[in-house]
Amino acid sequence: MTQRFDVSGKVVIITGGGQGIGRAYAHAFADAGAITVIAEVNAALGEQVAAEITARGKQSMAVATDIADPAAVDSLVAKVVTRHARIDVLVNNASIFSTIKMRPFTAIPLDEWDRVLRVNITGTFLMSRAVTPSMQAKKWGRIINISSAAVTMGRPNYLHYTTSKAAVIGMTRSLAKELGAHGITVNAVLPGATDTEVARETVTAQQKAAMIAMRSIPREETPEDLVGAVMFLASDASAFISGQSITVDGGLTFL
Numbered sequence: 733m734t735q736r737f738d739v740s741g742k743v744v745i746i747t748g749g750g751q752g753i754g755r756a757y758a759h760a761f762a763d764a765g766a767i768t769v770i771a772e773v774n775a776a777l778g779e780q781v782a783a784e785i786t787a788r789g790k791q792s793m794a795v796a797t798d799i800a801d802p803a804a805v806d807s808l809v810a811k812v813v814t815r816h817a818r819i820d821v822l823v824n825n826a827s828i829f830s831t832i833k834m835r836p837f838t839a840i841p842l843d844e845w846d847r848v849l850r851v852n853i854t855g856t857f858l859m860s861r862a863v864t865p866s867m868q869a870k871k872w873g874r875i876i877n878i879s880s881a882a883v884t885m886g887r888p889n890y891l892h893y894t895t896s897k898a899a900v901i902g903m904t905r906s907l908a909k910e911l912g913a914h915g916i917t918v919n920a921v922l923p924g925a926t927d928t929e930v931a932r933e934t935v936t937a938q939q940k941a942a943m944i945a946m947r948s949i950p951r952e953e954t955p956e957d958l959v960g961a962v963m964f965l966a967s968d969a970s971a972f973i974s975g976q977s978i979t980v981d982g983g984l985t986f987l
C-alpha cells in the first residue's frame with residue numbers, strides 16, 4: 733500500500749528557497765526523501781541551501797532563476813527535466829516580501845508596484861505554466877501557491893503585496909479547475925506573520941505581539957509551523973483537495 737503522506741523520491745521545485753521559509757521547506761522536503769530544486773534569484777543563497785542539503789547526503793540542486801523572467805523560468809524547467817525526467821511538485825514560494833518598506837498606498841512608487849505584481853503574480857503564473865507539461869505527461873502534479881493571511885486580515889501599508897497575495901488565491905482556484913482533470917492539484921497556503929532569520933520592516937514588535945495575543949494558539953509562528961500543510965498538499969493524502977486556501981496562522985484569521 734502506498735504511503736499516503738510520503739513525498740520521498742518526488743522532484744520538488746521550491747522557488748525562493750534560498751532563505752527564510754522557503755529554505756525551511758527545502759530542508760523539510762529533503763529530510764522526507766524528496767529531490768529538491770532551489771530556484772532562487774540570489775544565486776549565492778540558493779547554492780548555499782543546496783550545499784547544506786547535499787552535505788547531509790540528500791539530493792538537491794540550485795538553479796539561479798528570476799521567476800519574473802520567462803526565459804529564466806523555461807531554462808530552469810528544462811534543466812530539471814533533463815536531470816530528473818520529471819517535476820512532481822512546485823512550491824510557488826518566491827515573492828518580494830522581506831525587502832518591502834511599509835508605507836501608505838499613496839506613497840508606493842509605480843515601478844515598485846509593478847515589480848511586486850510582476851514577481852508575486854506573474855512569476856507564479858510563469859512557474860505554474862512552465863511545469864504543467866511535465867506534470868500532465870505523468871498525470872500527477874502538485875502546485876502549492878504561497879499566499880498570506882495578510883489578505884484575510886486586510887493588513888495596511890503594503891497594498892501591492894496584499895493585492896498580489898489576493899490574486900494568488902484567485903489564480904489557485906481557476907488553475908485548479910483547469911488542471912484537475914490532468915491529475916494536478918493546485919492549492920494555496922496562507923502563512924501568518926512568521927519569524928525567520930531575515931530582519932524585515934513588514935511587522936513591528938508591537939504588531940507581532942498584538943497578533944500573537946489574538947491567535948487561537950497564542951505563540952510565535954516559525955517556518956516549521958508551515959511545513960506540515962505544504963507537505964500534506966504535496967502528498968497523495970491530499971489527492972481530492974484542490975483550489976483550496978489553508979490558513980496557517982495559529983487560528984488568528986478565518987477565510
Ligand SMILES: NC(=O)c1ccc[n+]([C@@H]2O[C@H](COP(=O)([O-])OP(=O)(O)OC[C@H]3O[C@@H](n4cnc5c(N)ncnc54)[C@H](O)[C@@H]3O)[C@@H](O)[C@H]2O)c1
Nearest residue numbers: 748751752753773798799825826827829830880923925926
Ligand atoms: N514571513 C512571513 O511572515 C510571511 C507571512 C505570510 C506570507 N509569507 C510568504 O511566504 C513566502 C516566504 O516568506 P519569507 O519570509 O521567507 O520571505 P523572504 O523575503 O525572506 O524570502 C523570499 C525569497 O524569495 C527570493 N526571491 C525574491 N524575488 C525572486 C524572484 N524574482 N525569483 C526568484 N526568487 C526570488 C528572495 O531572494 C528570497 O530568498 C513569501 O511568498 C511570503 O510572501 C511570509
